[in-house]
Amino acid sequence: MKKLKYFIAIVTMVITTSCGDKFLDTDNLYGKSLDTYYSTPTDIEEAMAGVYNAIYTPGVHSEETVAANLLSDMMLGGGGPDDKSAKYVDNFEDPDEDTYRDMWTQSYNGIARANAIIEKTATADFSTFFASTEEAEAFKNQAIGEALFMxxxxxxxxxxxxxxVPLIIAIDDPKDVARATYTETYAQIASDLKLAIETMPDKSFTEISTSEYGHANKWVAQAYLGRAYLYYTGYMTNIEGQATSDLPLADGGSLSASDVSAYLEDCIQNSGYALASDFRNLWPYSYVNQSAGSTVLPWAETEGLSWVGQDGHSPTFGTGNYETMFVQRFSFGDWGWSNGNSYTNRYVLYSGIRDNSMTPFGQGWGWCTVNPTLYNNWDDADPRKQGSILETGEADQGTASFEAGKGDHETGLFNKKYSSIQYPDEEGTVVGMFVQLYDWSNTDMQLMHAQDFIFMRFADVLLMHSEITGTADGMNAVRARAGLPAVGYSLDAIKQERLHEFAFEGLRWFDIVRWGDVETAFNGTIDVTNSGIPATYSVNYRSETKGLVPIPETEVRLSNGVYQQNPGW
Structure with a gap:
C-alpha cells in the first residue's frame, strides 16, 4: 500500500519562520525558510505532504467522516453510557465549546501550507531537475494545481x-479578517477548483503511477466542482431562500449548470475512472473470504465477491480499483506517537460493534448505529442493502455470536462498509485484516484500521451529472451496476439513488441539507435498546442552525468580536 509520508515538522518550521522580522543578521545555515525552501522537487513533495496531513484531526468529532455521519438521519449516536458526546452531536447539541475546533485549525493549517506552495512554486525553476523543460513544467503545474485543489x-x-469563513489566500494576508459571506466563500472555492482544473496536466488515471495514488488530479477537481455547485445552489435555494442556478466566482463571474456539467462530462469520457463491476467489491469485507486459506465470511464467498483494493489500478487485488477517486489515506497508529491514533481510521473504530469481537467483524465503540427506518424501507432486491448494512445475529454474516445489550441506541444494525475486519492468521490468532496485509507489528484493535475513507468515487460523478442535467443516463448506469432496472429521471429518484449508493459515506447529511429536507428528516421516534433496556429515541433538530455547526468558542474569543457565532448555538 502506497502511503503518503507527512513531514509536519518541516512544513510547520517553514511557515513559522516566515513570520516576523529576522532576529539575527547571520544566515540560517541549517533550517529552511521561505527564502530557501520550495526550490527543489523534493521540497515541493514534502510541503505537499504537509498539506495533506492537515486532513487529519486530533479530535474525533472534528473528523468530517464521523461528524457528518452522526448528524445524518441514517445513524444514531450510540456508544456506551459514557459516550455522551456522540449522543449530543447526533441530537444537535454542542457537547463542548470547542467540539469542532480541530477541524477549523487543521483546515487553516492546510490552507496556509497550500498558499505557500501556490506562491513559491510559481516563481521556482525546476528545469535542472528534469530531463526536459516539458517535464519540469508539468511538475510545476501539477504542484500548483494540486495546492489550489487542496x-x-x-x-x-x-x-x-x-x-x-475568513478567506486567507496569500502568505501575507492578515489573519484577523472577518468571516466572508457564504457566497464569497463559495466563490473562492469555485475559483480555486476551476483554476486547478485548468492548471493540472490532462493525464488519464490509467497513466498515473502507484506513487501518485492518494493525490488529487484534474478529474478529482472536476468532480469536486460538481459537488460544490450542487451544495451551493441547493443551500442558497432551499435554506437561504435565495434561488439560484449559478455558482459564483471570485472575479465576479459565475459557472452555470451547463458549465459544470461539461466538466463532469469531460471526467466521465476522459478520466479513465470507471465503476467497479460489483458495488460490494469496493469494501474490505469482500476480501476476507480469500484470506488465510479459509472461508471467513460465507456470504461474501457465496456471492462471488472480490475486493478491488485501495491502490488504484494496481492489480494486487482482482482487477484493481478504477472507481475510487479521492480518499483520506490511513496508516497504523502507535500510542507513543503524538496524536498517534489519528492516523488510523477512527470512523471504523468508533462505528464498530460495541464490545463484540467476532470473525470477521471485530469490535469498536458502537457509535453510529443504523436507523432501522433505512433498513426497513430499502428493497431487498437491491444488493447494496446487504452490502451496506450489517445485521447482527446472522450466521452467514459472521455475527451469530453477537451479544446484545452492551451499547446504547442499539438497533441490531451496523455499518458494514466501514467496519473492523479481522480473521485468523497462519497461527490461528485472530488479527486485524490490514495488520496482516501490511505486516504491522502493533495489533491493538484501536490502532489497526488502515482502510481508506473514500471522499469521492466515480459513481458520484455519474449521479451528480444526472442531477445537474436532469437526465437519467448516469443514474441508470449506477442502477445497472446494482442489477436494478432503468428508471426515468426525477429528483425523487436521484434522492433515493444517492441514499442507497452512498449510505454511511458522509454525504447524506449534506444532501438532506441542500435539498431542504433536513427539517422533515428527523420526524418520528425510533425503537432502540440502551444497555439492554428497551427505549425510544428521537432527534431534536433546530432549524435556526440552518444545518451549520457552531464556530469554536475559542476562535470566537480570540477574534475579539470579529467573528459572530452561528445562529442557534
Missing part, C-alpha cells in the same frame, strides 16, 4: 460545516 478542499470542508 485549498478549495479545506475551504469547502469549512463552508459545509461552518458557513462563511
Amino acid at each position: 485549498r478549495a478542499f479545506f475551504y469547502f470542508r469549512l463552508a459545509k460545516f461552518f458557513g462563511g
Whole structure:
C-alpha cells in the first residue's frame, strides 16, 4: 500500500519562520525558510505532504467522516453510557465549546501550507531537475494545481460545516479578517477548483503511477466542482431562500449548470475512472473470504465477491480499483506517537460493534448505529442493502455470536462498509485484516484500521451529472451496476439513488441539507435498546442552525468580536 509520508515538522518550521522580522543578521545555515525552501522537487513533495496531513484531526468529532455521519438521519449516536458526546452531536447539541475546533485549525493549517506552495512554486525553476523543460513544467503545474485543489478542499470542508469563513489566500494576508459571506466563500472555492482544473496536466488515471495514488488530479477537481455547485445552489435555494442556478466566482463571474456539467462530462469520457463491476467489491469485507486459506465470511464467498483494493489500478487485488477517486489515506497508529491514533481510521473504530469481537467483524465503540427506518424501507432486491448494512445475529454474516445489550441506541444494525475486519492468521490468532496485509507489528484493535475513507468515487460523478442535467443516463448506469432496472429521471429518484449508493459515506447529511429536507428528516421516534433496556429515541433538530455547526468558542474569543457565532448555538 502506497502511503503518503507527512513531514509536519518541516512544513510547520517553514511557515513559522516566515513570520516576523529576522532576529539575527547571520544566515540560517541549517533550517529552511521561505527564502530557501520550495526550490527543489523534493521540497515541493514534502510541503505537499504537509498539506495533506492537515486532513487529519486530533479530535474525533472534528473528523468530517464521523461528524457528518452522526448528524445524518441514517445513524444514531450510540456508544456506551459514557459516550455522551456522540449522543449530543447526533441530537444537535454542542457537547463542548470547542467540539469542532480541530477541524477549523487543521483546515487553516492546510490552507496556509497550500498558499505557500501556490506562491513559491510559481516563481521556482525546476528545469535542472528534469530531463526536459516539458517535464519540469508539468511538475510545476501539477504542484500548483494540486495546492489550489487542496485549498478549495479545506475551504469547502469549512463552508459545509461552518458557513462563511475568513478567506486567507496569500502568505501575507492578515489573519484577523472577518468571516466572508457564504457566497464569497463559495466563490473562492469555485475559483480555486476551476483554476486547478485548468492548471493540472490532462493525464488519464490509467497513466498515473502507484506513487501518485492518494493525490488529487484534474478529474478529482472536476468532480469536486460538481459537488460544490450542487451544495451551493441547493443551500442558497432551499435554506437561504435565495434561488439560484449559478455558482459564483471570485472575479465576479459565475459557472452555470451547463458549465459544470461539461466538466463532469469531460471526467466521465476522459478520466479513465470507471465503476467497479460489483458495488460490494469496493469494501474490505469482500476480501476476507480469500484470506488465510479459509472461508471467513460465507456470504461474501457465496456471492462471488472480490475486493478491488485501495491502490488504484494496481492489480494486487482482482482487477484493481478504477472507481475510487479521492480518499483520506490511513496508516497504523502507535500510542507513543503524538496524536498517534489519528492516523488510523477512527470512523471504523468508533462505528464498530460495541464490545463484540467476532470473525470477521471485530469490535469498536458502537457509535453510529443504523436507523432501522433505512433498513426497513430499502428493497431487498437491491444488493447494496446487504452490502451496506450489517445485521447482527446472522450466521452467514459472521455475527451469530453477537451479544446484545452492551451499547446504547442499539438497533441490531451496523455499518458494514466501514467496519473492523479481522480473521485468523497462519497461527490461528485472530488479527486485524490490514495488520496482516501490511505486516504491522502493533495489533491493538484501536490502532489497526488502515482502510481508506473514500471522499469521492466515480459513481458520484455519474449521479451528480444526472442531477445537474436532469437526465437519467448516469443514474441508470449506477442502477445497472446494482442489477436494478432503468428508471426515468426525477429528483425523487436521484434522492433515493444517492441514499442507497452512498449510505454511511458522509454525504447524506449534506444532501438532506441542500435539498431542504433536513427539517422533515428527523420526524418520528425510533425503537432502540440502551444497555439492554428497551427505549425510544428521537432527534431534536433546530432549524435556526440552518444545518451549520457552531464556530469554536475559542476562535470566537480570540477574534475579539470579529467573528459572530452561528445562529442557534
